[in-house]
Amino acid sequence: METNDLIKALATDTRRQGLPLGRAWIAALVVAVLVAAVVFFALLGPRPDAGAALSTVRFVFKFIVTVALAVAAYRLAVAVSRPGGNWRAALSGLLVAPLLLVLSVLLELVAVPSTSWAARLIGTNSMVCLTFVPLIGVIPLVVLLLAMRHGAPVNATAAGAVSGLLAGGIAAAFYAAHCPDDSPLFVAVWYPLAIAILVSLGALLGRFFLRW
Amino acid sequence: MDKADERSLERMLVAAIEGDERAYFAFLEAVAKLVRTWLRRKVTYGSLDVEDVVQETLLAIHLKRHTWRSDEPVRPWIFAIANHKLIDAFRRHGRQPLADSPALEEVEAEEPEVLQSWEIDRALQVLTPGQRSVVTAVSIEGSSIQETARDLGMKETAVRVALHRGLAAIARRFGRT
Known part of the structure; x- marks a missing residue:
């Protein structure tokens, strides 16, 4: 088939086209958050004193850092899903959550005596965190990979990993409402590990699922 | 290609997305030319047929045209897709190194009728x-x-x-x- 013949066929197929990518991403984000909410309330639910805890800075900070991660990961996900998208500009936003975390750890080290550092870091819920953050995030990850596949990411593995990061940020924000461990020392160790499981899974799935 | 040509490409694609077949035909013709020229500079040796990559790029642009945002320039988008398909083609050809390809006589014997x-x-x-x-x-x-x-x-x-x-x-x- 000559190239001109192919062009004739493509031009004849003008009417059928996909949902604009920007709208697809918004839809995927809404569905991912809703699914995460349903799984969270079905499996865990918020801790009993969540309402009162909202007046403590450590509890609230867990949401600030996880939502900051999710927002940055979302912007990066949208950028990497477009050919020629400006992902470098979106990359710097990913620094916000780690910097907040480092800052909070430093403040915590100043605020509490060194004798209680280890206990706060180990916490009581690390295995629950490592289990349930991936569990809350895995279906949202699939939803986000579908949006990514609707796009055209030139690096399938990286696009999968970014989807995992976004799913991880969403899942961790919900999990934070359940977890009794509020110390930044706990958050800085276990949350990234739990999110890394979703990032790895996303990268692995992306490698096979996001080719085009 | 200068700014004016870029603007006209963008106008054609906007019209195409709104359902204008003739504008889309003109857009794809222009893209084919653009990508072919670019590929000929990139592919200077080996068994890779530039026209294959042109066609694969056109198909990808067609099926992924909803990933273009009308407020961003169209050329970086086109060339990102072309580059992606070129890398893909290189990778596939890498799996069949030149040394392993059949001798010229065999190829001709296998496909006597087909010109291209x-x-x-x-x-x-x-x-x-x-x-x-x-x-x-x-x-x-x-x-x-x-x-x-x-x-x-x-x-x-x-x-x-x-x-x-x-x-x-x-x-x-x-x-x-």
């Missing part, structure tokens, strides 16, 4: 018979949707669906058959 055998023709073979006859009618014979529907005794919507699915299947199988 492109990847797209091999991909065409994997379509269902219905899809293949629609794609062939619309491309090589240059029929319209209405003419194809009449000739094949199908409904127009069925022709449109078969065409779209056929093109998507070609894009999936391109270079992998």
Whole structure:
């Protein structure tokens, strides 16, 4: 088939086209958050004193850092899903959550005596965190990979990993409402590990699922 | 290509997305030229056929045109897709190094009749018979949707669906058959 013949066929197929990518991403984000909410309330639910805890800075900070991660990961996900998208500009936003975390750890080290550092870091819920953050995030990850596949990411593995990061940020924000461990020392160790499981899974799935 | 040409490409694509077939035809012709020139500078040796990559790029642009945002320049988008498809083609050809390819006599003996055998023709073979006859009618014979529907005794919507699915299947199988 000559190239001109192919062009004739493509031009004849003008009417059928996909949902604009920007709208697809918004839809995927809404569905991912809703699914995460349903799984969270079905499996865990918020801790009993969540309402009162909202007046403590450590509890609230867990949401600030996880939502900051999710927002940055979302912007990066949208950028990497477009050919020629400006992902470098979106990359710097990913620094916000780690910097907040480092800052909070430093403040915590100043605020509490060194004798209680280890206990706060180990916490009581690390295995629950490592289990349930991936569990809350895995279906949202699939939803986000579908949006990514609707796009055209030139690096399938990286696009999968970014989807995992976004799913991880969403899942961790919900999990934070359940977890009794509020110390930044706990958050800085276990949350990234739990999110890394979703990032790895996303990268692995992306490698096979996001080719085009 | 200067700023004015870039603007006209963008206008053509905007019109195409709104359903203007003639604007889309002109856009794809311009893109084919642009990408062909670019590829000829990039592919200077080896067995890779530039026209295969042009065709694969056009298919990808068609199926992924919803990823272009009308407020951003169209050329970086086009070349990111072309580059992605070029890398893909290099990778596939890397699996069959030149040293292993059959001698010239053998190739000629195997394909005596065919003047030019492109990847797209091999991909065409994997379509269902219905899809293949629609794609062939619309491309090589240059029929319209209405003419194809009449000739094949199908409904127009069925022709449109078969065409779209056929093109998507070609894009999936391109270079992998």
